[in-house]
Amino acid sequence: MTDLTHSQLCLIAEKFLKQNGFGVVFHDRYQARLETGEQPDAIGFRNNVSLLIECKTSRSDFLADKKKKFRVNQNLGMGDWRFYLCPPDVIRVEDLPAGWGLLYAHGNRVRKIHGFPTNIRLITEKPFKSNKQAECDFLYGALRRMVIRGHFDDIYIKL
Template sequence: MMCRRAERFLRSNGFPVTLGDGFRAWNNSGELPDAIGFRNGASCLIECKCSRADFLADRKKPFRIAPETGLGDWRFYLSEPGIVTVADLPPGWGLLYLRGRQILKVFGWPGNAHWLSEKPFKANKQAECDFLYSALRRSLDRIELPDTMHHVTP
């Protein structure tokens, strides 16, 4: 439920292409995001944390230890208030709280003018491309393309 809300939040905040935790695809980082959104020139990852233990375990993942291998130019934790605090955040991360049906921008959410110019991370663009390629390929498999378009099979 929290992951779906994160995905909707991204769409309603300027990321028209989103993928949630239900989408599984191989990428060279091994990361499977709870929600990731893409807009022209920027990507945003949201990791949902339902418990403090889940948050602490997240720090041990290889793509957290080496942030340049992870997804997202912008990265946020989403939790209920108190599970993750601003003081807990690794460098560059932001924080969102889920309160009822509302997601609150607690820390680090930039204004529209800053998405391209102040990215806190240099995302693993190959992993993001792998992820998007897999999504596009699956979408194309489900639709019939007009004769003017070419369908490339893997």
């Protein structure tokens, strides 16, 4: 098996979120200008919850991630739930910051290694108080692009 690239992991994360009930999902090709500087590799939204997936292809990338201001101050980060997605054994459960979960990519498949909640826990036991302002800014940026490109009216029911 060939090594997965970061872009491939991001697309796998997007597909995983959709398969797990997240109706609005973004991967890393969507870039927003956020005050915090965070650019999610994949983030999904569903009613009353958000889930962020950070994709890591190497241990050094994972270790560098800990230094980002929205990781040091968890309240600046997006995602009520936060997971790392990586090839097997790049990150181990004992390496995880408090509250984070772990997913392994095996080819195009994702294996839940640690912390993935049941549907009810997804809503009731969020490990993080996500930065809802950053999430709103992120979503506003996406909707604004739809307005600029003339697609916003597509959200309305045709009468």
